[in-house]
Amino acid sequence: MNKVALITGASAGIGKATAILLAEKGYNVYGVARRLDRMNDLKELGIKPLALDLTKNESMITAVDQIFNEAGRIDVLVNNAGFGSYGAIEDVSMDDARYQLEVNVMGAMRLTQLVLPKMREHGQGKIINISSVGGKVALPMGGWYHASKFALEALSDCMRMEVKPFGIDVIVVEPGATKSEWANIAFDSLMKVSGDTHYKDLAGKVYNTFEKVAKNVSAPENIAQLILKAIESTSPKARYVSGKWDAKFLLTLKRILSDNMMDKLIMGQAK
Template sequence: MKVALVTGASSGIGESTAVELQKAGYTVYAAARRVRRMEGLAARGIRTLLMDVTDDESMAGGVGKIIAETGRIDLLVNNAGYGSYGAVEDVPLDEARYQFEVNVFGLARLIQLVAPHMRAAGSGRIVNISSIGGRIYEPLGAWYHSTKFAVEGLSDSVRLELKPFGIDVVVVQPGGIKTEWGGIAVGNLEKTSGGGAYEGQVRQLAGFHAQMGRASEPKVIADVVVKAARARRPRTRYAAGFGAKPMLFARGVLPDRAFDAMFLGLMRRFG
């Protein structure tokens, strides 16, 4: 039976992914800081781990536990991450650094930890949950988008590094998904830049993100992860969820200034 490690599994995409992978026959280790939030997963027979992706000892200990208990890790789903919004002028650099620690360096460290075991086995798959935000951009989200652009570039390079060892690296790019992410992002946005020079943009962007009431359920992304995990020859990228494919198409065909105008127009409409 194949073994999977899913980070950020206490809610949303990570929780749903853990469930769907178990249904697909994997022995699943669900990892998160909030272990009590994973009691439902534990009740299903999913193995839960306390893991903080900003703490090296926590990550190394979690991977070591899985290897000790099963002798293998066949699938790593790097899902842990969050969005912290605000104008670059307003966001403290400590907050920006922390967002990189969670969204990029934690992901990279787990790749470092699992790759030797996959390489020894001659097979494995790493699925990095990025975002359409790794290909598009918006005002007041510079630090978040920077982390996801980094995930995209890191994944491309690592894919080439690990391919000779039988290890596939896949990127999943969610669009609008019904998770805690939106509330956290908008809350940080309003706290950081809501009362200053960017107040008008904050109001417009918050209105735009409020459209996430039309967002897709987390299972949409969980199903894509399972598809990517089980495919004989997976794609390098999968995009899914509300608005994902139209936004990526627009970014691909429109010049920068035309995309700028389109996005600002959407913000004015919803703001």
Template sequence: MAKTVLVTGASSGIGKATAIYLSQKGYNVYGAARRAEKLQELIKYGVNIIALDITRDDSIVFCIKKIISEVGKVDVLINSAGLGSYGSLEDVPIAEAKNQLEINLFGAARLIQLVLPGMRENKYGKIINISSVGGKVGLPMGSWYHASKFAIEGLSDALRNEVREFGVDVIVIEPGGTKSEMIAIGAADLMRVSGNTVYSKLALGIEKMYSSMEKNAVDPVVIAKLILKGIEANHPKTRYIGGAMAKPMLFIRRILSDKAFDKMLMSQMK
């Protein structure tokens, strides 16, 4: 019997590519997202679609109950729903910061809570959390985005050792530059929030960097293939890295001191 996979954030980017790719590989895939109209395209690839607002507990509970009522279990959870909202820490309203954490962290955690009982009972499960190079490297103007991704890294490390004995694997995916509407949306959001403040010069530098990143970004199916590796490995890695500049950036971050890395980083934003 095919394994059942739930992919959140399936309306675009990595989530969409992963839902399609895994369905083509024979998995029973449920693709979930808030924008239900954008999920319709997935039907032709054999993906089951569910409207899911990751910020609402009733929506999250309904999503998991629906899958369990139809097929009895969730074998693989892929937390791909995400928001990249930018601006200086001083400029970003706390309400927007909380929304980002609801989507990138708390929504993922709630889904994990709901699928774990079944995974423990079946002595099998894969929880795959989509982090980012931004879960290891913090860029200016992205404080809340990076806070959410650093948090998902820490959550995954703690969870991995909590559930190991039950046959459940916890895997972190760390993409670099990947083609997605999030890059353009993030750049526009940055200028909306900080483009006319005392941080405008830095905001313009970051926007320029985003434009360069967009040109070099890889197709999200590259990340979908990494996710499949993690699902099919009997003893998966704790982290899989892919996408434009991901490995070089993490290597440089590892070998440089904080101040040397800051200097290198800021030189790219002039």
């Protein structure tokens, strides 16, 4: 029996690349996103697109119930959907902050709650939470985004120990900069929110840094390969980091440098 995979954010970027790769490897793939029309091309590959809104409980229940009714199980859940809301913490509205956490954290965890009972029933499963290097290293102007990814890391650590006795693995994947729509959304958000406030000078510097980084990013297909490696490992690591050397280098610096030294290093790059 082919394993059943549910992938959120399958309409673009890492989610779409992962859905395609798993389908090629013989998985029965359900790709979900808010907009069905952006997943029409996936049907040709045997991927089943479903509409799902991570901010609406009813939408998640409906999608998961449909998969259970059709496939009987979900063996792999890839919590990939998410976005970056950028701007100085003082400038970001509480409504926008809540929405950031609702999508990146609460939605992912609610979907996980819905999937776990069947995984326990079958005595196995893989939950892949797509975090970021930004789940370990915080940069200015990304406070609420980093808060969401730091939270996802902590929740993954707790859940990994909770569900291991049931044969379920919880795995964090930490990509560095990756080619996707994420960057454009984050860039636009940054300048819209803080481009004309007391933080406009720093916002401009961070924007310039983003533009430089965007010229040397990983392809989403590379991250998909890393996700596949984690899924198919019989003894997976707790975390997998993007193959880009700069992502691993940044995490290494975070471990060895003091907070003050790390602050100076990061702010020195914002020019």
